[in-house]
Amino acid sequence: MSLPPSFFDAMYAAADDPWSMRTRWYEERKYALTTAVLPRRRYADGLEVGCSVGELTARLADRCDRLTGWDASAAVVERATARVAGRGHVRIEQATVPARPLPQVDLLVLSEVLYYLDAADLQRLLTQVAAAVRPGGTLLAVHWRHPVAEYPQTGDAVHQALRAALPWPRVAAHEEPDLLLDCWVAADAGDLRAASVAAAEDLW
Secondary structure, eight states, X not given: OOOOHHHHHHHHHHOXXXXXXXXXXXXXXXXXXXXXXXXXXXXXXXXXXXXXXXXXXXXXXXXXXXXXXXXXXXXXXXXHHHHTTTOTTEEEEXXXXXXSOOOOEXXXXXXXXXXXXXXXXXXXXXXXXXXXXXXXXXXXXXXXXXXXXXSSSOHHHHHHHXXXXXXXXXXXXXXXXXXXXXXXXXXXXXXXXXXXXXXXXXXX
C-alpha cells in the first residue's frame, strides 16, 4: 500500500526537518540541478507535489507566476508556508496523490515523492500526469536511488515507470549513484524542437 499521511506526520513530529533539506550540501546541489534543467525561464502555473518544508518550493517560486505546493502532512504545510511567507503568488495546501486529482499546470514537479506510492497508485497518478501538463509544459521528476525499507518502491522503479508511460520528448536525463532526474516537455514524441531550449530562441 502507499504510505499514509500518518507516516509523514510522525516523521515531522520527531524532527523539524527530518531529511535536513535546509542544511545538507546534497540537497542544495540537487535543488540547483533541478531548477537548472527547466527549459523555460518562467512558467504561468506550477505545482510541486510533496513540497516538504518548502526549500525547493522557494526556488521554484522564482520561476513561476503562480505556484502551489502540496504535501500530505498538516505539520509540514505550516512549515512550508512559513518558508515562502511574503510571496503572495505561492500557496501551500494539504493534499495527497492520487486521491486529489492534479490540476492543469504548465510546470509539474515530482521531487522525492513517487516512491511513496504503491504500483496501483503510481499508475493512477501517471494517468493524471498525462492530462495535467498543458501542451508545451514541463514535467520534472527527481528521486533518491538507494532503497529505503519503508518505501513501497525505489527511485529507479518509478523513473522506469515514468519513462514507459510518457510519450513526450525529454529535455534532460541525469543519472548519478544517488539520484535520477528526468525532464519532459508535453509534446509529440518526435517533436525535437519542442524539447530544445535553443529552438525556443530560434537558434536552430
